[in-house]
Amino acid sequence: MQEHRRVFHEEFGPGSVVYYKPGEIYPLQVEFDNQDADGHNVYRFAADELTPIENEKPMRHIARVSARRLGYNIGDEYIIGPTNQHGYYSVYLMNGSIIGSYVTNFFEMVRPYIEPETKEVEIKPETPQIEAIEEPGPITPIEVKTAEIEPKRAKKQAKKKKDKKPAFEQLNIFDFMEG
Numbered sequence: 489m490q491e492h493r494r495v496f497h498e499e500f501g502p503g504s505v506v507y508y509k510p511g512e513i514y515p516l517q518v519e520f521d522n523q524d525a526d527g528h529n530v531y532r533f534a535a536d537e538l539t540p541i542e543n544e545k546p547m548r549h550i551a552r553v554s555a556r557r558l559g560y561n562i563g564d565e566y567i568i569g570p571t572n573q574h575g576y577y578s579v580y581l582m583n584g585s586i587i588g589s590y591v592t593n594f595f596e597m598v599r600p601y602i603e604p605e606t607k608e609v610e611i612k613p614e615t616p617q618i619e620a621i622e623e624p625g626p627i628t629p630i631e632v633k634t635a636e637i638e639p640k641r642a643k644k645q646a647k648k649k650k651d652k653k654p655a656f657e658q659l660n661i662f663d664f665m666e667g
Contacts, residue, residue: 494541500524500531502541548580548603551595560594567601 493505495518503520514532523529548569553560560566567580571589579587579595 495538496541497533497538500529503529506530548601550598550601552598553594554596555594557594565598566595568595569601 494502495505495516496502497518497520500518500520501522503518505516506519507517509515514534516533516535516538518531518533518538520529520531548567550565551568553562553564553566556562565582566587567582567584568577569580570576571578576589576591577593578589581587
């Protein structure tokens with residue numbers, strides 16, 4: 489038996505194996521979904537006392553936020569369910585997309601979540617309509633007129649040089665000697 493495997497006991501009902509130590513008289517420690525009359529839900533068993541549960545889908549619940557945490561508003565409803573890691577649970581939006589996994593439970597259970605049945609829809613591929621393609625005519629080369637572009641560039645550069653006035657004028661010693 490593996491840890492985290494779902495099992496069933498006639499007296500206690502369904503549960504999960506949380507610890508396995510081979511060689512002991514009672515090697516399996518099982519945490520049951522429901523508590524007994526004394527409030528206990530963890531017991532040890534031999535492997536022949538338990539029946540493995542095959543293909544059981546984990547139960548998810550609709551839960552309401554009961555404490556303010558991480559941007560969740562009190563009173564909002566989400567779907568929560570178990571994860572593969574023991575002690576964690578997953579939180580889903582109502583459309584089924586996952587938000588995250590948490591250790592701390594800040595939800596109160598409202599009711600079990602009933603998975604919507606998915607209908608198999610047969611998708612028929614659309615047959616594309618093929619239209620007649622016209623034959624292209626003769627290809628004419630495009631002439632590029634570079635002679636017109638270069639004079640414009642030269643004019644712009646000359647204008648920039650002419651308009652550009654120095655912020656200050658360079659003086660030399662001879663300018664002061666002239667008088």
